[in-house]
Amino acid sequence: MSSPVLPSHGRVRPLGLTQVSITGGFWGSRQAVNATATLAHCESWMERLGWLANFDRVADGTTSPDRPGWSFSDSEVYKLLEALAWETARTGDTGADAAIKRLTGRIGRAQDPDGYLNTCFGHGGQPPRYSDLEMGHELYNTGHLLQAAVARLRTGARHGEDDLVRIARRAADHVCRTFGPDGLPGICGHPEIEVGLAEFGRALGEDRYVEQARLFLDRRGHGTLKDISLGRAYFQDDIPVREAEVWRGHAVRALYLTAAAVDVAVERGDDELLRAVERQWERSVARRTYITGGMGSRHQDEGFGEDWELPPDRAYCETCAGVASIMVSWRLHLATGDVRYTDLIERTLYNVIATSPSPDGRAFFYANPLHQRTPGKPADPDEVSPRAEAGARAAWFDVSCCPTNVARTLAGLHGYLATTDDDGLRIHQYAPCTIRAELPGGQEAAVEVETDYPETGTVRVRIAADAAAPWTLALRVPAWAAGATLIDDGRARPVDPGMTEVRRAFRAGEVITLELPMEPRFTWPDPRIDAVRGCVAVERGPEVLCAESHDVPGQLDALAVDARSAPQADPGGARVRGRLPAHADRPWPYPQAAAAPAPVAGAGWFDVPLRPYHSWAQRGPSSMRVWLPVSPPPEGE
Amino acid sequence: MSSPVLPSHGRVRPLGLTQVSITGGFWGSRQAVNATATLAHCESWMERLGWLANFDRVADGTTSPDRPGWSFSDSEVYKLLEALAWETARTGDTGADAAIKRLTGRIGRAQDPDGYLNTCFGHGGQPPRYSDLEMGHELYNTGHLLQAAVARLRTGARHGEDDLVRIARRAADHVCRTFGPDGLPGICGHPEIEVGLAEFGRALGEDRYVEQARLFLDRRGHGTLKDISLGRAYFQDDIPVREAEVWRGHAVRALYLTAAAVDVAVERGDDELLRAVERQWERSVARRTYITGGMGSRHQDEGFGEDWELPPDRAYCETCAGVASIMVSWRLHLATGDVRYTDLIERTLYNVIATSPSPDGRAFFYANPLHQRTPGKPADPDEVSPRAEAGARAAWFDVSCCPTNVARTLAGLHGYLATTDDDGLRIHQYAPCTIRAELPGGQEAAVEVETDYPETGTVRVRIAADAAAPWTLALRVPAWAAGATLIDDGRARPVDPGMTEVRRAFRAGEVITLELPMEPRFTWPDPRIDAVRGCVAVERGPEVLCAESHDVPGQLDALAVDARSAPQADPGGARVRGRLPAHADRPWPYPQAAAAPAPVAGAGWFDVPLRPYHSWAQRGPSSMRVWLPVSPPPEGE
Incomplete structure (x- = not known):
C-alpha cells in the first residue's frame, strides 16, 4: 500500500496515498x-x-x-x-x-x-x-x-x-x-x-x-563511536535508546533514531522499548519543545537544550527536525492511537513545515527561530546560502537537507490525514479532500471533506457512499479547541478535545460538521521557561501568530502588549493592544534601583496586527516575534 | 618600564610592575x-x-x-x-x-x-x-x-x-x-x-x-580573507575597524583587534580611529555585555550576539574575552583617562577573571555562564576537557587558551591598579598594596593602601613620604558606589562616582580613607534584554552575587524572589527573600488562559543566601543563577 509508513500492526492503520486526495486549500x-x-x-x-x-x-x-x-x-x-x-x-x-x-x-x-x-x-x-x-x-x-x-x-x-x-x-x-x-x-x-x-x-x-x-x-548508546568535542550525546551514543529519559543532542539525529526505535519496537512486540520512547516523547514535548512544535534549542550542535532551555531568538528549530518529529509522532500514533501525537503533528505542520518554503516553493528556511531582532538579508536566488540563520528563506544551502525533506513530506502529506481501525475511519488533519478507505469486513468508507480550515473552523464531512453496516467516523478535536461543536443531522452538541465519534450505517449525502473555535487566544509559557518569562503568545486555531516589523511602527524591541484585553479576531490573524514605551538608553544596561525600571507612561496604546508565524518574512525581510512581552500597568492606569 | 601596556603618550601614564606591589588580600x-x-x-x-x-x-x-x-x-x-x-x-x-x-x-x-x-x-x-x-x-x-x-x-x-x-x-x-x-x-x-x-x-x-x-x-574589513560559513564578521573582516559601530563576531578576535586599534590610534595621533573605537565600546557595553562584564553571547562562534541578545544560560563569556576586554579598556583609559573604562575593568576582574581559576590555581572555567541548570560533572584533574561548557572547572582544555591568559593577567595585575598624570597619582583598583610613583618634576608619590576590599568597603591610603610640593591623590569611586564617603584629616564628605581628588603637599603618615557602600543591592536589566525579563540580580560592591543549589533546597528552576524586600547583608554575600512555588507539570508547557499561570500560594518564604558569582561551583558541582525571577505577589498577599 502506498503509505509513507506501514507497520505490520498497530492500534490504527494508515491509508495509502491513492486512498486520500487533498483537493485544495492550505x-x-x-x-x-x-x-x-x-x-x-x-x-x-x-x-x-x-x-x-x-x-x-x-x-x-x-x-x-x-x-x-x-x-x-x-x-x-x-x-x-x-x-x-x-x-x-x-x-x-x-x-x-x-x-x-x-x-x-x-x-x-x-x-x-x-x-x-x-x-x-x-x-x-x-x-x-x-x-x-x-x-x-x-x-x-x-x-x-x-x-x-x-x-x-x-x-x-x-x-x-x-x-x-x-x-x-x-x-x-x-x-x-x-x-x-x-x-x-x-x-x-x-x-x-x-x-x-x-x-x-x-x-x-x-x-x-x-x-x-x-x-x-x-x-548504540554504549560509547560505540569515538568521542567528539560536542560529546557522544550529539549522536545519541551516550545512553542506550531504551534507557534514555529524554531527547538530547542533535535533534534530527535523535528523532530519526527514535522513529526507528518505534519501528523496531512494533515489529518485535517490544513494549518496553515502545514505552521508553513514549516517555522520551512526553518529557521532551513537555520541556524541550517550542510552541511551534519546533525542536532544537541550540545552534552550536543543532541540538536539544536542557529542560526549559527554549530561547526564542536562538531557537534552531531546524525544518528537518520538524519533519523528523512528525515521523516519530506518526509512528507512535499508529502504534497507540493516542491523539496527543496527531495534535503535535498538526502543530508542527502549520508552524514548522509550512513555515519553511516560500510561496513559490523555491526558497526555504533552514532554522525557524521564534524571534528575529534584525531583518535578514534577502537571499540571492542564484547563490548557495552558507548559513542556516539568515532570517530570510534561501534557494539552497551549503548543507541543504531541508528542501528535500520538505519536498518528501509535502508529496506524501495526504498519507497523514486519516487512519482506519476495526471500527471505521478516523480523520486527524483537516483539509479539503476525498477519502476512500477499506474497512474490515470489506466495506468501504468514502467521504469528502469540505473546509477552508484553518481560515475558518468549519469542517464538513460528507458521506459519499451508502454503508451496508454501521461504521464509526472519528474526528480529532484538537487539544487547543475547547468549545468545539459537532453538528450531525441538524443537532449540535459540544465535543471535548480528543477523538469524537459518530457510529451508524451512513447514507450517501449525510454531512457531519465539526465547528472548531477559531477566536485568537492567549497562550502562556510555563514559568520555568526562562527565556520568555513575562511574555504571552497568541494562537488562532492550529496557527501560532507573530508580530512583524512590517506591521508595527518603530522597533519591535520595545513592543509590549496589554494582557488584560483579549486578542481580537482579524482577517487571517488577530489584533492585540500594544504600545512602544520609550526606553532610556543607558550607558550600562543594568540600573540599580529598589524596583524594576518603570515603563514610560504616555506611550499610546494601538492595535498590533498579528499574522501566522508560517507567513513571516514573506513580505520581505523583517524583524519578528512570537512571544510578546506583557506590559505591566503603568502607575495610575 | 615594566608595564604590560606602555603607550608613547596618553591622558594618564601606567606605572611599572616594580612601582606597585600587591601585599595580600583578594x-x-x-x-x-x-x-x-x-x-x-x-x-x-x-x-x-x-x-x-x-x-x-x-x-x-x-x-x-x-x-x-x-x-x-x-x-x-x-x-x-x-x-x-x-x-x-x-x-x-x-x-x-x-x-x-x-x-x-x-x-x-x-x-x-x-x-x-x-x-x-x-x-x-x-x-x-x-x-x-x-x-x-x-x-x-x-x-x-x-x-x-x-x-x-x-x-x-x-x-x-x-x-x-x-x-x-x-x-x-x-x-x-x-x-x-x-x-x-x-x-x-x-x-x-x-x-x-x-x-x-x-x-x-x-x-x-x-x-x-x-x-x-x-x-582588515574589506573581505580580505576568504568567506567562511560563519561569515566574515566572525573574524571582523566584514567592516573596516574605523567604520564599525559595534563589536561582533568572535569576541576574543574582536577585542584583540580593538586593543591594537587603540595602540595604532594613539601612536599615530589618529583621533578618528580612537573615537570610532570608543563608540564601539559604548554600544557594545550598553547592549552586548553581561552584568559580570562578560562578553560573548553565543557558543556557536564564541561570539557577540546582537544588541540585547544576552542569554544567561548560554552565555559564553569566555575567560579570554574578559582578558581581552580589560586589554581594550585599559588602553582606552590610558588614552582618555575616562573612569568608565576602569569601572568596567573592575567589574570584569571580579566577575570574569576571578571566576575562572579554582582556588588551587590548577583548574579553570573557559566559559562563564550566568545560569547553570544542571550541575556539571567534576572534571578529572588528569584529563583534557574537550568541552568549554562543562559547568565545572577543568585542569586543561583541548583548546586551552584561558589558563595561560589568566596567568599572564594575574602575574601583571598590579600594573592595572594605578596611573599618574601631570597632577599626581590616580588609584583605580583597590587592593592592599604599596605604590611608589615618580611624578612630573621628579617628586615621588609613595603610598600604602590598606584594605580588605571587597570584603569591606574601607580603603585607607597612607602617605609614605613627605612631599616637597602639592600633588593630587585621585581615587576612583566606582559607578555602583552611590553614597561613598571620603574621610580626610578626620573630616568626612560624600563623594560621587568618578575620580575624587585630594591635593596638597602630603606628609608621611597622613591617611585618606574612602568608604564604599557595601550593602547588597538590587540591579535590574534593561527591559530590552529579553532573556532575563522579570528577573533581578543582586550585587555587593564590585561583586555580582548568585544563588547556588548548595544553598537552596529543591530546584533552582522554581526559585522566585520577593523584590519588595531589599536584599540583606550576609557575611561574604547577601540574603534575599525567596520561595519555591510548586509548578504543575503539564504535558504541554504552553497553557491557554486569560492570564499567566498564577504561582501556587502557600509556598513558604525563606531566606535565600547569595554568594559571589566568582566562587560558584567551588563547593562542588552545582546549579546556579545570577538572575533571579521576581515572584509576583500571590492572590491575597
Whole structure:
C-alpha cells in the first residue's frame, strides 16, 4: 500500500496515498507548488552543484579528493527520489516517474559490485569505506536510499522491483554483510540507516533488514563511536535508546533514531522499548519543545537544550527536525492511537513545515527561530546560502537537507490525514479532500471533506457512499479547541478535545460538521521557561501568530502588549493592544534601583496586527516575534 | 618600564610592575597561587601534551602531519612566557627566569633561518607557510611571541636584548618582509599580530613594527580573507575597524583587534580611529555585555550576539574575552583617562577573571555562564576537557587558551591598579598594596593602601613620604558606589562616582580613607534584554552575587524572589527573600488562559543566601543563577 509508513500492526492503520486526495486549500496549494516548482528546483541545484555528477564520477572512475558537496549530499538525491515517488502516486505524474528513472540510472552506475554505494568514500582519491563512522554519513546515505526504494515499492505495483529497488536491495545486503552480527560492530554517527532498514524490511516482507535495524539500535548508546568535542550525546551514543529519559543532542539525529526505535519496537512486540520512547516523547514535548512544535534549542550542535532551555531568538528549530518529529509522532500514533501525537503533528505542520518554503516553493528556511531582532538579508536566488540563520528563506544551502525533506513530506502529506481501525475511519488533519478507505469486513468508507480550515473552523464531512453496516467516523478535536461543536443531522452538541465519534450505517449525502473555535487566544509559557518569562503568545486555531516589523511602527524591541484585553479576531490573524514605551538608553544596561525600571507612561496604546508565524518574512525581510512581552500597568492606569 | 601596556603618550601614564606591589588580600592571594601553582601547571600540561615538543620536532626535522595540538598551541607557550616575565618583575623569582630561559632555548632552535617560527606549518609533512590565513593562526602565534618578548624587554633591564627578544625580532622582521606594503596583502584570521607588533615597536622604539600593525589593521574589513560559513564578521573582516559601530563576531578576535586599534590610534595621533573605537565600546557595553562584564553571547562562534541578545544560560563569556576586554579598556583609559573604562575593568576582574581559576590555581572555567541548570560533572584533574561548557572547572582544555591568559593577567595585575598624570597619582583598583610613583618634576608619590576590599568597603591610603610640593591623590569611586564617603584629616564628605581628588603637599603618615557602600543591592536589566525579563540580580560592591543549589533546597528552576524586600547583608554575600512555588507539570508547557499561570500560594518564604558569582561551583558541582525571577505577589498577599 502506498503509505509513507506501514507497520505490520498497530492500534490504527494508515491509508495509502491513492486512498486520500487533498483537493485544495492550505495544503493542496502547497502540494501543487511542491510538485510544480520544488521538485525540479531541487534536482536543478543538485545538478548545478555537482552532487549528481558525483555519481557519474564514481561510475567513470574519475573521483578525486576535491569532490563537491558534503559527505551527505548523496542523501539529498535519495530524498528527492522519495519525494518523486510519492508524487507519482499522488498525481500519476509521468514527469516524476521519468525523473526517477533518469536519476536511478545515474545512481546505479555508481554502485560497486558488492553493493556498496557512496560517492564520498572508497574510490580513487577518497578515504576508505567506513573510515569515519562518526561523521562520514555513509550508512545515513544508505538509509535514505532505502527510504526512496520503499517509496518506489509502495507506489509502483506497476514497476515491480524496479532498478531503484534492486540497487537498494544490493546496498542493504552489503550493509547487513558488513555490519551484521559477525561483521563490524559499528554504527553510523547520523541515525537513518535504522529507519531505512526497518521500512525496507517491512516493504519487502524481509525480516532480516528489520533485524539489522534492531542490531544497530542496540549497539548504540554504549560509547560505540569515538568521542567528539560536542560529546557522544550529539549522536545519541551516550545512553542506550531504551534507557534514555529524554531527547538530547542533535535533534534530527535523535528523532530519526527514535522513529526507528518505534519501528523496531512494533515489529518485535517490544513494549518496553515502545514505552521508553513514549516517555522520551512526553518529557521532551513537555520541556524541550517550542510552541511551534519546533525542536532544537541550540545552534552550536543543532541540538536539544536542557529542560526549559527554549530561547526564542536562538531557537534552531531546524525544518528537518520538524519533519523528523512528525515521523516519530506518526509512528507512535499508529502504534497507540493516542491523539496527543496527531495534535503535535498538526502543530508542527502549520508552524514548522509550512513555515519553511516560500510561496513559490523555491526558497526555504533552514532554522525557524521564534524571534528575529534584525531583518535578514534577502537571499540571492542564484547563490548557495552558507548559513542556516539568515532570517530570510534561501534557494539552497551549503548543507541543504531541508528542501528535500520538505519536498518528501509535502508529496506524501495526504498519507497523514486519516487512519482506519476495526471500527471505521478516523480523520486527524483537516483539509479539503476525498477519502476512500477499506474497512474490515470489506466495506468501504468514502467521504469528502469540505473546509477552508484553518481560515475558518468549519469542517464538513460528507458521506459519499451508502454503508451496508454501521461504521464509526472519528474526528480529532484538537487539544487547543475547547468549545468545539459537532453538528450531525441538524443537532449540535459540544465535543471535548480528543477523538469524537459518530457510529451508524451512513447514507450517501449525510454531512457531519465539526465547528472548531477559531477566536485568537492567549497562550502562556510555563514559568520555568526562562527565556520568555513575562511574555504571552497568541494562537488562532492550529496557527501560532507573530508580530512583524512590517506591521508595527518603530522597533519591535520595545513592543509590549496589554494582557488584560483579549486578542481580537482579524482577517487571517488577530489584533492585540500594544504600545512602544520609550526606553532610556543607558550607558550600562543594568540600573540599580529598589524596583524594576518603570515603563514610560504616555506611550499610546494601538492595535498590533498579528499574522501566522508560517507567513513571516514573506513580505520581505523583517524583524519578528512570537512571544510578546506583557506590559505591566503603568502607575495610575 | 615594566608595564604590560606602555603607550608613547596618553591622558594618564601606567606605572611599572616594580612601582606597585600587591601585599595580600583578594588579588594578592590569587597572584600567589598563580605564581606557585598555575605557571608550573601550564608548563607541565604543555609538556605532557607535546605542545613544547612540537618545537623540538621542528628543530630536529622530525615533523609530520600528526602534530599534537591545535594550530595555535605555540601561542600558549608564548603566553606562559609572558606570564613568567611579569612574574620575574613581581617577585624577582629566579625560578621563573630559569623557566623563561629553558623555554626560550627550545623555541629558538625551531626558528627557521629567515625568522619564520611556527610548529604547525612550513616543515616536513605540514601545509605550506601561510596557506590557511583564515584559520591557521600563524600570525596570531607570532603576535603572542612578540607580547612575550615585550614582557621580557620591559622586565629585564638586566637581560638587555636576550634570546627571547632576538627571536621575536627575527620573527617580526620576517612578518614585515612577508606582509609589508610590497608583500602578501594578507591578514590573520585571528587578530593578535597587530597588538603584538604595536607593543613590540613601542618597547623597542622601532616605529616600523607599529606601522606594520597599522597596515594589518587597515587591510582588515574589506573581505580580505576568504568567506567562511560563519561569515566574515566572525573574524571582523566584514567592516573596516574605523567604520564599525559595534563589536561582533568572535569576541576574543574582536577585542584583540580593538586593543591594537587603540595602540595604532594613539601612536599615530589618529583621533578618528580612537573615537570610532570608543563608540564601539559604548554600544557594545550598553547592549552586548553581561552584568559580570562578560562578553560573548553565543557558543556557536564564541561570539557577540546582537544588541540585547544576552542569554544567561548560554552565555559564553569566555575567560579570554574578559582578558581581552580589560586589554581594550585599559588602553582606552590610558588614552582618555575616562573612569568608565576602569569601572568596567573592575567589574570584569571580579566577575570574569576571578571566576575562572579554582582556588588551587590548577583548574579553570573557559566559559562563564550566568545560569547553570544542571550541575556539571567534576572534571578529572588528569584529563583534557574537550568541552568549554562543562559547568565545572577543568585542569586543561583541548583548546586551552584561558589558563595561560589568566596567568599572564594575574602575574601583571598590579600594573592595572594605578596611573599618574601631570597632577599626581590616580588609584583605580583597590587592593592592599604599596605604590611608589615618580611624578612630573621628579617628586615621588609613595603610598600604602590598606584594605580588605571587597570584603569591606574601607580603603585607607597612607602617605609614605613627605612631599616637597602639592600633588593630587585621585581615587576612583566606582559607578555602583552611590553614597561613598571620603574621610580626610578626620573630616568626612560624600563623594560621587568618578575620580575624587585630594591635593596638597602630603606628609608621611597622613591617611585618606574612602568608604564604599557595601550593602547588597538590587540591579535590574534593561527591559530590552529579553532573556532575563522579570528577573533581578543582586550585587555587593564590585561583586555580582548568585544563588547556588548548595544553598537552596529543591530546584533552582522554581526559585522566585520577593523584590519588595531589599536584599540583606550576609557575611561574604547577601540574603534575599525567596520561595519555591510548586509548578504543575503539564504535558504541554504552553497553557491557554486569560492570564499567566498564577504561582501556587502557600509556598513558604525563606531566606535565600547569595554568594559571589566568582566562587560558584567551588563547593562542588552545582546549579546556579545570577538572575533571579521576581515572584509576583500571590492572590491575597
